[in-house]
Amino acid sequence: MAERRILVTGASSGIGAATARALALPGAGIAVHARANRAGAEAVARELRAAGARAVVLMGDLTDPATPARLVEEAAAALGGLEVVVANAGFADRTPVSALTDEAFARSADTVLWGFLRLARAAGPHLLRAGREGGLARMVAVSSFVAHLFRTDTTTFPASAAAKAGVEALVRSLAVEWAPDVTVNAVVPGFTQKDPGTHAALDPGAWEAILPRIPMRRLGTPADVAAAVAFLASPGAGYVTGQAIHVSGGVVM
Template sequence: MSERRILITGASSGIGAATARAMAVPGASIAVHCRANRAGAEAVAVELRAAGAAALVLQGDLADPDTPARLVAEAVDAFGGLEVVVANAGFADRTALAEMTDETFARSADAVLWGFMRLARAAGPHLQRAGREGGLARLVAVSSFVAHLFRTDTALFPASAAAKAGVEALARSLAVEWAPDVTVNAVVPGFTRKDPGTHVALEPAAWDAILARIPLRRLGQPADVAAAVAFLASPGAGYVTGQCLHVSGGVVI
């Protein structure tokens, strides 16, 4: 477990950064990916090294068709292989369908769904090899409650919902295709706090109203989601595959 080689996309802040911290143990090698926030990714890498892990910062836009394969290749070149990939990169888009252009919809599809597919396709041979050689090979996708919660009193994210639903369906397909060498699962965060200074899709007043709809009466923390990702990547989740684990305080029941 401690010597595993890990790639985490969207890891310069929030859930991705918390996941990197949760998996940083002596002997681990973690590739921290960012799209634009290089400074944030470098700061996370410093924390990982302080915890005894090796850390590598990778940068690129997953909407670019060539980026996912390049990230995998750079991580494999640096670490000699991969056992764990966490596909976390993405964003929330509240654009209503009536206002949505083809380009707007494609932006979510390219970065989230196509980005995940290309990342999985590139990482698959490395993960399968690791699994056949006795390693704990894991692919974990970070989805979102927006693919499950559709109500008149809750903000809707049509493009994001479609992209994340596709990610979950693809994860289930891969769980069958890659068994028994690799387990493939998704974590489904609910309303989760963002790091200060990062993009927030809702206004403060909207966040306050949301609390009443969450049974546990609080917003999630990135560490809540990171703990679930770390579990699915752990030896304890060796008999879990093709599942979507909701970490939402009960907002989706």
Template sequence: MPRPRTILVTGAASGIGAACCRALAGPGTAILVHTRKNAAGAEAVAEAVRAAGGLAEVMLGDIADPALPAALVARAQARFGGLDVVVANAGFADRTPVAALTEAGFAQSMDTVLWAFLRLAQAAMPVLARGEATRLVAISSFVAHVFRTDATIFPATAAAKAGVEALVRALAVEAAASGTTVNAVAPGFTQKDATGHSAMTPAQWDAVRARIPLGRLGTPADVAQAVAYLASPGAGYVTGQVLHVNGGLI
């Protein structure tokens, strides 16, 4: 019996990561659902994967821990027999202005976003090289591209995500011989799950919507559909790209 198409999604207990798990789930798939500490949320996502006909397991840990990326890859191999798709989604956003950034604060963004992606890629690429229609998809962000006086700036996050996109392009070249594709998805303003948009006031969110040509915030499902395409066997001739899912935001 062939092993399932095995997928690792980091930061998958809610939001975009959870939506990616739901979009990728189905018969013949197995998903390792990672979260830092939201075990209940991750278990709910795993149950949704199983309800869709797939296999699922949950693993907790801080993605900034240098040992965790390799441990995630090892767990996927041990539990499901291999690894075919990695979706690197775990991270956080930091609005701290440059003048107020501390070395520790900047390092936290680098560790959680950029270094974690590098470590995950280094651990996963040799395993992906042995898989079928293998894919590495990183979740970037519009904050690495949009710098305006009427927009919130995320200096540390922008630097980390821009670094991720540069690594995506480098990895795409290095992995080409094995057939593994490496891409990124850059979401625009994306609403959270049922928790709403408490990071800004209603008036601020109205101003954001006015800047988006499609007139609405994105949803985790919008982003997940783009990830699902890039992770699919049909996306085998797309690599080294950053796909913007932002409603036309510039």
């Protein structure tokens, strides 16, 4: 477990950064990806090295069709292979369908759904090889509660919901295709705190109004979600595949 080679996309802050920290056992090699926040990614990489892991920073915009394959190859070359891929990159768009332009919808689809497909397609040979050689090969996608919660008293995110629902469908398809060599699962965060200074889809007042609707009466933290990702990447999750595990404080039941 300690010497595994891992790629985490969208890891310069939030859930991605927390996931990288949760996987940073001594001896692990972790590729920290960011679209544009190099300073954040470098800061995360320094934390991982302090924890005893090897870390490299990779940059790239997942809306570019060539980026996912390049990231996979760069990560595998830098780390000496690849056994775990965590697809976390994405953003929330709450634009209603009536105002949603083709360009805005395509941006969500390109980053989240097409980005995941291209990443999985590129990573597959590496993960399958690792699994067949006895490694703990894992792919984990970070989805979102917005693909499951549609109510009049809750903000909806149509473009994000469509993209994340597609990711969960691909997770199940890949779980069948890659079994028994690689497990493929999704983690589904609920309303989750953002890092200070980073963009949030809702204003502070909206966050406060949400709390009574969450059975656990609090927002989730990036560490809550990262713990579920770390479990799915662990030896203990070897018989878990094709699942979407909700980490939402009960907001989706």
